[in-house]
Amino acid sequence: xxxxxxxxxxxxxxxxxxxxxxxxxxxxxxxxxxxxxxxxxxxxxxxxxxxxxxxxxxxxxxxxxxxxxxxxxxxxxxxxx
Numbered sequence: 001x002x003x004x005x006x007x008x009x010x011x012x013x014x015x016x017x018x019x020x021x022x023x024x025x026x027x028x029x030x031x032x033x034x035x036x037x038x039x040x041x042x043x044x045x046x047x048x049x050x051x052x053x054x055x056x057x058x059x060x061x062x063x064x065x066x067x068x069x070x071x072x073x074x075x076x077x078x079x080x081x
Contacts, residue, residue, distance in 0.1 A: 004035055011037040016053050 005026060012022035015037070025040045034040055041049075 008035075008037040008040075016049060016056075 008026045009019075009022055012025065013019075017025070022037075025037070025045075
């Protein structure tokens with residue numbers, strides 16, 4: 001049982017859920033035995049999480065572009081020196 005809960009916690013973290021969200025999901029006992037984390041998700045939770053992860057991906061891509069441009073600029077300045 002502990003191993004199954006740990007597996008669900010790890011799966012939830014992998015999918016980007018907070019520990020609080022994971023606790024709510026795996027702590028909820030609706031009388032249906034479900035061993036997979038994904039089986040406990042409601043459609044709205046899936047849509048919300050997808051939106052959240054897509055927003056994070058855009059933010060990360062923007063940060064990567066900014067840092068790459070900064071590195072390139074710094075490299076050109078060093079070459080001129």
